[in-house]
């Protein structure tokens with residue numbers, strides 16, 4: 001492909017001297033696990049997010065799992081989440097023998113629908129996992145109100161929206177996505193907005209007790225060395241990844257601006273097209289465009305993707321199968337037709353290359369090729 005979904009090489013070139021130096025430093029001081037770089041990065045990230053505790057871990061999936069473990073949920077407890085997300089969100093619920101309760105999404109933002117959450121609450125509901133999908137915060141104001149009213153935990157899956165802001169319409173206060181609920185989770189998978197050179201993740205919270213519990217869970221359930229009070233896991237961010245991330249964090253706002261600029265270019269090119277719905281940005285939030293996702297109407301999506309690929313342009317479908325129709329998650333509680341918005345989106349969305357290294361020339365080529373097919 002001439003134009004891939006991401007351009008990690010191009011991004012690296014711009015920060016090569018600082019990143020190379022930081023990696024070399026870790027190699028030389030050999031403190032590969034939980035070294036100074038990890039301590040430094042967790043502090044920097046806490047300051048950036050304005051959150052009290054950051055617990056680094058192995059990846060975004062672990063971050064979600066550790067969160068649910070620390071909340072002390074028991075098998076059979078229900079956790080409400082969206083039917084339109086990456087599998088990890090529901091996977092950890094199922095792995096812990098909790099019951100995933102899926103709900104439909106908003107057709108404009110693709111984020112979990114608060115009205116649907118409210119309808120899904122039962123005596124067994126313990127937590128809600130909103131996902132800030134594609135880089136846009138979910139309707140946290142409504143979700144926080146529901147959680148408060150029903151005494152539920154909120155674990156935000158912020159794997160795609162690190163750096164996005166959200167302003168509470170009532171208080172007028174602006175905070176970072178992922179810092180509204182009891183716990184926020186993120187992923188540093190290389191293609192994420194803050195991507196490492198390997199796997200990584202982090203959990204954030206303002207709750208002292210939850211933070212210390214999560215530090216115990218990620219470290220084999222151990223408070224005092226070799227005394228294990230809980231069944232935990234082994235989930236660590238290594239020092240080399242932390243060193244890279246600490247540098248990339250300084251560029252995160254720039255990266256978000258580059259993504260927003262690229263999104264504007266696409267949205268202008270596709271504006272008012274009868275067959276293309278461009279991303280909707282809800283009031284109160286900023287969108288950091290982890291993905292740039294269009295909804296197509298009466299377009300042969302497969303044909304379009306082939307046409308683009310023929311010109312060396314990558315495109316992708318996030319996500320082709322709603323969670324309730326995934327083979328491993330088939331459940332007699334759900335059937336096709338239960339989540340009409342998610343099901344329609346799965347059939348009609350398409351994502352275009354979006355990253356920090358796009359130029360107007362590249363985007364012109366992409367939009368020309370796109371419109372050549374769509375008409």
Ligand SMILES: *Cc1c(COP(=O)(O)O)cnc(C)c1O
Pocket residue numbers: 059060061062085086088089131157159160186187188189199200201
């Ligand atoms: C990437 C992602 C995860 C999982 O992160 P990993 O680091 O790959 O484990 C979880 N949820 C969402 C929404 C994601 O996009």
